[in-house]
Amino acid sequence: MRVFTKEFWFQFASPKTFYPFAGRLIPWFAGAALLLTVVGLYLGFFVAPVDYQQGNSYRIMFIHVPAAWMSMFIYVVMCVYAALGLVLNTRLSDMMAAALAPTGAMFTFLALWTGALWGRPTWGTYWVWDARLTSELILLFLYLGYMALRAAIDDPRRASRASGLLALVGVVNVPIIYFSVQWWNTLHQGASVSLTSAPTMAMTMFTAMLVMTFAFWAYAIAVALYRVRLIILERERHARWVVELAEQER
Amino acid sequence: MWVALRWVVRRDLMLALRGRGEVLTNLMFFIIVVSLFPLGVGPERETLTEIASGVVWVAALLSSMLALGRLFSSDYEDGSLEQFMLAAHPLPVLVLGKILAHWLVSGLPLVLMAPVLGLQLGLGGEALWVLITSLLLGTPVLSLLGAVGAGLTLGLRGGGVLLALLVLPLYIPVLVFGAGAVEAVRSGLEASAHLSLLGAFLVGSSLLAPWAASAALRISLD
Numbered sequence: 001m002r003v004f005t006k007e008f009w010f011q012f013a014s015p016k017t018f019y020p021f022a023g024r025l026i027p028w029f030a031g032a033a034l035l036l037t038v039v040g041l042y043l044g045f046f047v048a049p050v051d052y053q054q055g056n057s058y059r060i061m062f063i064h065v066p067a068a069w070m071s072m073f074i075y076v077v078m079c080v081y082a083a084l085g086l087v088l089n090t091r092l093s094d095m096m097a098a099a100l101a102p103t104g105a106m107f108t109f110l111a112l113w114t115g116a117l118w119g120r121p122t123w124g125t126y127w128v129w130d131a132r133l134t135s136e137l138i139l140l141f142l143y144l145g146y147m148a149l150r151a152a153i154d155d156p157r158r159a160s161r162a163s164g165l166l167a168l169v170g171v172v173n174v175p176i177i178y179f180s181v182q183w184w185n186t187l188h189q190g191a192s193v194s195l196t197s198a199p200t201m202a203m204t205m206f207t208a209m210l211v212m213t214f215a216f217w218a219y220a221i222a223v224a225l226y227r228v229r230l231i232i233l234e235r236e237r238h239a240r241w242v243v244e245l246a247e248q249e250r
Numbered sequence: 251m252w253v254a255l256r257w258v259v260r261r262d263l264m265l266a267l268r269g270r271g272e273v274l275t276n277l278m279f280f281i282i283v284v285s286l287f288p289l290g291v292g293p294e295r296e297t298l299t300e301i302a303s304g305v306v307w308v309a310a311l312l313s314s315m316l317a318l319g320r321l322f323s324s325d326y327e328d329g330s331l332e333q334f335m336l337a338a339h340p341l342p343v344l345v346l347g348k349i350l351a352h353w354l355v356s357g358l359p360l361v362l363m364a365p366v367l368g369l370q371l372g373l374g375g376e377a378l379w380v381l382i383t384s385l386l387l388g389t390p391v392l393s394l395l396g397a398v399g400a401g402l403t404l405g406l407r408g409g410g411v412l413l414a415l416l417v418l419p420l421y422i423p424v425l426v427f428g429a430g431a432v433e434a435v436r437s438g439l440e441a442s443a444h445l446s447l448l449g450a451f452l453v454g455s456s457l458l459a460p461w462a463a464s465a466a467l468r469i470s471l472d
Binding site for chain 1: 398466
């Protein structure tokens with residue numbers, strides 16, 4: 001089988017083969033994101049039962065929790081790409097890291113924002129300086145610092161290596177956010193979902209949250225692929241295949 | 251290896267002491283920032299004591315961040331940094347020496363000055379000792395972490411502001427536990443947990459930061 005050979009997988013490390021491949025994948029992930037969002041929001045807003053303590057205000061959870069998960073997950077994925085780029089010197093891994101950063105920052109901001117809106121009715125305040133909120137805010141600063149450093153360096157090679165190193169230094173923050181509710185006694189509630197035990201919430205709530213997570217995941221992939229295509233065109237604009245592609249488009 | 255380390259520390263200390271102005275400017279900045287707070291917040295004793303540890307720590311954070319710009323820049327401009335890279339000794343050791351010298355010049359004076367400022371803000375007794383200890387453990391971490399940022403932004407346009415954006419988020423844990431130690435003592439708890447964590451930060455960062463900073467320098471001078 002061709003799929004099991006090393007060459008089959010390594011060919012996608014070349015921007016030239018990855019560009020059309022990403023183009024074919026985008027509609028699938030975008031479609032999946034749209035479909036899952038509709039299903040997830042329907043389940044979350046209409047099917048899931050009313051919470052006995054919080055009433056209907058808890059329903060923002062279906063956006064808040066997946067966004068917070070994605071904000072951390074995207075940072076880790078970005079770091080893996082950055083590390084691959086630093087170690088193997090592959091241009092595409094670094095472009096992927098760069099393409100993921102704005103989406104990650106968006107999800108971090110979304111998690112903070114929905115958290116503030118959720119905090120108002122349940123805690124009585126938009127913001128508290130609790131460990132999880134503060135560390136999530138640091139994550140937002142890390143994303144912004146990554147993008148700022150990248151934008152400040154003109155030489156693309158140095159920009160990719162420097163920002164990659166910065167991303168790796170910042171990765172220590174991710175476990176701190178994840179475990180902050182266990183390590184510190186905070187206002188933010190503990191995790192209701194874990195891989196090892198049954199969720200402490202109604203099954204429909206859990207399903208809706210999971211569907212929304214996959215929706216955000218598909219969205220992140222679609223947007224990152226779209227962005228990486230643009231980055232490829234920008235960085236490889238002197239390559240012959242890009243010039244030929246531009247000729248065809250004209 | 252120790253010879254190289256000692257050599258770098260002595261060289262940088264000598265360079266810093268010959269141009270005394272810089273050391274004093276940094277210390278003056280620290281004192282001025284702390285003195286601004288009583289003027290801004292008002293001279294009530296209780297309020298000042300309440301915020302004292304945070305104020306001193308934030309001022310220490312800012313002045314050690316401002317001093318970072320000088321860590322590599324003069325060596326970068328006159329080309330000695332490139333000689334460092336070609337040297338037979340491992341670069342992380344030389345970088346560690348530079349960081350150590352930098353801390354002795356920019357961090358240690360802050361630690362020595364802190365008790366005076368703490369007294370001015372109404373801290374006393376055990377809280378003052380904990381403040382000094384936490385600064386003694388924490389400011390080297392600031393220099394170590396900052397070295398990575400200084401290496402990454404070396405020779406960039408507008409590097410100063412960018413350096414703040416990169417480094418300050420990484421400083422936050424040190425600030426939280428440093429100021430937290432003093433707060434713990436003031437509310438009658440043990441500070442040892444906070445101080446142990448600061449010590450752990452110091453050990454961890456002195457192990458990893460010189461290595462990361464050398465990688466950053468290699469990228470910047472590539």
